[in-house]
Amino acid sequence: MLFPTPRQMKTIEENSDGSGISYRALMENAGEMLTLLINQIGEDFDLSAGAVILCGSGNNGGDGFVTARLLAETGIPVTVALACGDPSTELAALEYMELSGVKGVQVIDINDNIEMIFKHLSSAAVIVDAVFGTGYHGFLPQNIKDCFDYADRCSGIKIAADVPSGGDCLRGTVAEGTMKCSYTVTFGYKKVGMLMYPLADYCGEIITADIGFTDSCIRRIDYLPTLFDGKDLLSVLPKRHKNSYKGDFGKLLNVAGCSRMRGAAMLSTKAALRCGTGLVTLASPESVIGSVAIGIPEATYLPVSADRNGCISEAGGETILKNLAGKTAVSVGCGLAVTAATKTLVRKIIKEADCPIILDADGINCIADNIDIIRDAKNKLIITPHTGELARLLGNTTEAAAADRLTLAVNLAREYNIIIVAKGVPTFVVGDGKVYAVPAGNPGLSKGGSGDVLTGVIAALCAQGVEPMKAAAAGVYIHGAAADEAAKEYSEIAMLPSDVADNLSFVFKNLNNEGI
Numbered sequence: 001m002l003f004p005t006p007r008q009m010k011t012i013e014e015n016s017d018g019s020g021i022s023y024r025a026l027m028e029n030a031g032e033m034l035t036l037l038i039n040q041i042g043e044d045f046d047l048s049a050g051a052v053i054l055c056g057s058g059n060n061g062g063d064g065f066v067t068a069r070l071l072a073e074t075g076i077p078v079t080v081a082l083a084c085g086d087p088s089t090e091l092a093a094l095e096y097m098e099l100s101g102v103k104g105v106q107v108i109d110i111n112d113n114i115e116m117i118f119k120h121l122s123s124a125a126v127i128v129d130a131v132f133g134t135g136y137h138g139f140l141p142q143n144i145k146d147c148f149d150y151a152d153r154c155s156g157i158k159i160a161a162d163v164p165s166g167g168d169c170l171r172g173t174v175a176e177g178t179m180k181c182s183y184t185v186t187f188g189y190k191k192v193g194m195l196m197y198p199l200a201d202y203c204g205e206i207i208t209a210d211i212g213f214t215d216s217c218i219r220r221i222d223y224l225p226t227l228f229d230g231k232d233l234l235s236v237l238p239k240r241h242k243n244s245y246k247g248d249f250g251k252l253l254n255v256a257g258c259s260r261m262r263g264a265a266m267l268s269t270k271a272a273l274r275c276g277t278g279l280v281t282l283a284s285p286e287s288v289i290g291s292v293a294i295g296i297p298e299a300t301y302l303p304v305s306a307d308r309n310g311c312i313s314e315a316g317g318e319t320i321l322k323n324l325a326g327k328t329a330v331s332v333g334c335g336l337a338v339t340a341a342t343k344t345l346v347r348k349i350i351k352e353a354d355c356p357i358i359l360d361a362d363g364i365n366c367i368a369d370n371i372d373i374i375r376d377a378k379n380k381l382i383i384t385p386h387t388g389e390l391a392r393l394l395g396n397t398t399e400a401a402a403a404d405r406l407t408l409a410v411n412l413a414r415e416y417n418i419i420i421v422a423k424g425v426p427t428f429v430v431g432d433g434k435v436y437a438v439p440a441g442n443p444g445l446s447k448g449g450s451g452d453v454l455t456g457v458i459a460a461l462c463a464q465g466v467e468p469m470k471a472a473a474a475g476v477y478i479h480g481a482a483a484d485e486a487a488k489e490y491s492e493i494a495m496l497p498s499d500v501a502d503n504l505s506f507v508f509k510n511l512n513n514e515g516i
Helices: 006-018 023-041 059-073 090-098 114-123 142-152 199-203 230-236 262-274 286-295 314-322 340-352 371-376 387-394 398-403 405-416 450-463 468-490 497-502 504-509
Strands: 051-055 078-082 105-109 126-130 157-161 183-187 205-209 225-227 251-255 279-285 300-304 329-332 357-359 381-383 419-422 427-431 434-438
Touching: 006 023, 023 059, 023 090, 023 126, 023 157, 023 183, 023 205, 051 059, 051 114, 051 142, 059 078, 059 090, 059 105, 059 126, 059 157, 078 114, 105 114, 114 142, 230 468, 251 262, 251 450, 262 279, 262 286, 262 450, 262 497, 262 504, 279 286, 279 314, 286 300, 300 314, 314 340, 329 340, 329 450, 340 357, 340 371, 357 450, 371 405, 381 468, 387 398, 387 405, 398 405, 405 419, 405 427, 419 468, 427 468, 434 468, 450 468, 450 497, 468 497, 468 504, 497 504
Parallel strands: 051 078, 051 126, 078 105, 126 157, 157 183, 183 205, 225 434, 251 279, 251 329, 279 300, 329 357, 357 381, 381 419
Antiparallel strands: 419 427, 427 434
């Protein structure tokens, strides 16, 4: 399932027009599908009170004009409310002209008589928002906000054409005054912003209408967001044959922990073992290993020297570098701390490790002041930043990174040829010209340590030979499914990251033909 950005939707429409399905045909199809839904609703509700269609001046308004004409032809009285004056695009103008002389259609400009619009809204069976389309972002004009505010208090069923006006289909934000809808009929594909909040709450039930796009319309569009679900997970997981042995399932080196963040080393190591890695070695100061080994006897351990603060020392780093050979994946950063020695270690691992590297937490922080070091990676590099870490990598504010995680992640992946797990709702896995959207997990993951579990899961899959992009997406999905199970048992408030690690077994036990 695809979730294009507004810019990608524009390209898809251009490709359609160039391949024989014109903009005009797309608009007619959109209006027809919206009319079909309204008539279907009419099977359960009385539509004799008619419809009010709030139309903008652009092509979204054109979709509304088509809908008004088709509804009127079925005998439903329609009021078209011009929210932005006369049509401003050629297509919208053509459809507006088609309304001329159609019986049962009344046209009112809200700037001329907003009180009359309110009167029609109060009695309408259906209220359609066709004011602004998927490319809109910014503030809603006051008169439109007034109409939406009044409509919110009316009993008519609210339906958005393509997207609720004021919704940002890239970032998932909504402008003040956006109308909450019971249904959104989105044309061609759901848009990526509809996966995010608060926009998802304003869309109501989202119905995707086929308006004629073909597969050729999406060819050669890179970084087109695609949903990653349970069926995808099934295709990714390594098969375990009867004659398998531990060497068949990889050798992971987990470089993690310091004296004050021992739990991070434990959580990431345990998660990697739970997800099927054949051999997991924790490289950490002896004080950390002494704590972790009690609870995880299945791992192997590489004790290294520490500085006086209990962090991996320069000599300890050299020991780790000598043990990179033969590993099928390396995870770096969980509870590592940021010191001169750990910065040097992380940069040398990036340059020397001949296997996929998963960089999380302090691993990311260790390169934030010299991000160009990642150009020297010998193998594929996966980084797993939360919004604050993404901001530090790019020299942005956390607010700016939160406002547009997807665009920033795509730019970073394109520039440095890396894979980025941009954590959030949904999490975006970005790299190699692809984007996987993974709407996994729940707010109970908002606790320190959750990211350590995720790193262990992704690293486990990479160590077992799963292609890094799919390993990252599958890791996010598995982590989220385990978190959902932990929430059922403990609640979102009380669940702990260790509960998520313990529930990883649930995911694998309950796999079926649909995933989980």
